[in-house]
Amino acid sequence: MTTTSTILVILFIILAPVIGGIISGGDRIISAKMQSRVGPPIVQPFYDVLKLMGKENLVVNRYHGDYMICFLIFTIVSGCLFFGGNNLLLVIFALIVAGVFLVLAAYCTNSPYALIGAERELLQMLAAEPMIILSAVGLYVVTGTFDVYGIANCQHIPIIYLPGVFIALTYVLTIKLRKSPFDLSTSHHAHQELVKGLTTEFAGPSLGLFEIAHWYETVLLLAMIFLFFGSYWILGIILAVIIYFIEILIDNINARIKWELMLISAWAVTLILGVGNLMILYFVFHI
Amino acid sequence: MGYFAKSPWLLHYDGSSCNGCDIEVLACLMPKYDVERFGIINTGNPKHADVFLITGGINTQNIDVVKNIYNQMGEPKVVVAVGTCATSGHFFSECYNIIGGVDKVIPVDVYAPGCAAKPEMIIDAVVKGLGILEEKKKKMSPK
Numbered sequence: 001m002t003t004t005s006t007i008l009v010i011l012f013i014i015l016a017p018v019i020g021g022i023i024s025g026g027d028r029i030i031s032a033k034m035q036s037r038v039g040p041p042i043v044q045p046f047y048d049v050l051k052l053m054g055k056e057n058l059v060v061n062r063y064h065g066d067y068m069i070c071f072l073i074f075t076i077v078s079g080c081l082f083f084g085g086n087n088l089l090l091v092i093f094a095l096i097v098a099g100v101f102l103v104l105a106a107y108c109t110n111s112p113y114a115l116i117g118a119e120r121e122l123l124q125m126l127a128a129e130p131m132i133i134l135s136a137v138g139l140y141v142v143t144g145t146f147d148v149y150g151i152a153n154c155q156h157i158p159i160i161y162l163p164g165v166f167i168a169l170t171y172v173l174t175i176k177l178r179k180s181p182f183d184l185s186t187s188h189h190a191h192q193e194l195v196k197g198l199t200t201e202f203a204g205p206s207l208g209l210f211e212i213a214h215w216y217e218t219v220l221l222l223a224m225i226f227l228f229f230g231s232y233w234i235l236g237i238i239l240a241v242i243i244y245f246i247e248i249l250i251d252n253i254n255a256r257i258k259w260e261l262m263l264i265s266a267w268a269v270t271l272i273l274g275v276g277n278l279m280i281l282y283f284v285f286h287i
Numbered sequence: 288m289g290y291f292a293k294s295p296w297l298l299h300y301d302g303s304s305c306n307g308c309d310i311e312v313l314a315c316l317m318p319k320y321d322v323e324r325f326g327i328i329n330t331g332n333p334k335h336a337d338v339f340l341i342t343g344g345i346n347t348q349n350i351d352v353v354k355n356i357y358n359q360m361g362e363p364k365v366v367v368a369v370g371t372c373a374t375s376g377h378f379f380s381e382c383y384n385i386i387g388g389v390d391k392v393i394p395v396d397v398y399a400p401g402c403a404a405k406p407e408m409i410i411d412a413v414v415k416g417l418g419i420l421e422e423k424k425k426k427m428s429p430k
Binding site: 055196 | 289324332334362363427
């Protein structure tokens, strides 16, 4: 590891929860404004997590806490791999492993709501992951490397060659961020039973860990969007902000859908926009 | 002020209320009062909640439900009885199936009378409950 990558990894570990928390707080304020409410202060997610950390930890299975810690660690590891400039495929696989630990944490509670939530989380992964891997492939086709720094330093802007892949990635981003209409496994709004799904049995500190891991995940996913702009990082940040605003808008104007529609639509988008984009690159532009 | 006072999550349970108080509880969450300004969120999950709002009196059918929900909530927790029915049973108190106010079954920390309890009263009761929440947290910590 070079000095730059070490600094970036350390910055990610320290700053990602701060940025993720502020994004989440901003999300709540913008959502409130869209519903003509005032909304909480921007630091509200930090208050929530600090409160959750002080609450009694009700665990029904002794391994539950371990799974949650593994979920957090693997989310951080995948972020560190990304900002350390490693292979993009490795980053994606580490993120999937983190997701599996979350599903295990929900399964081990034996609650029917958590079980359904866990199964839906698996379906969400099934719907979203092909497109995320395909976006790594797309970036490889354009830049000739899976290396994160290699992609970030490439001379041209990958999004010009990969508009379809980018739109499809934005589509599955809604699934990864668990926003309506794809908040099947669990919703980040306070809800009950089936809607809360996965996190039904998470109480106090373990729900706090889930929130922190979600902040890391949000930053990592937005960083992947950012990667589509290569070395034009200002453009990347502006587009990442716009994309997140669109996600909030979609979250507020959509109702939850059934899992069949999520799976079919996500795969259709992956096939048509993702694979279609790569095929046009190959057959028409011979890249 | 600790973090419990800044992020109290509510759990609302309707005992045998006429729905008057329930509508007032929901009115607190709507744009006019918007309690999310104070970090208050209405959760439906006892494991996530800090404040237990009960409307309506306790009857023979929901006595176990109320006890169960109360036991599922993690410490520290506060119980707020919203409306006169929840505080004493009100005009249902002499019905054959009504046991009485919520305090007959679980310990109540704050009483918010009114028929129906006004949103201002409910918000005031929850804010009073926050002080108790902090005190309970302080008692918890030495353990």
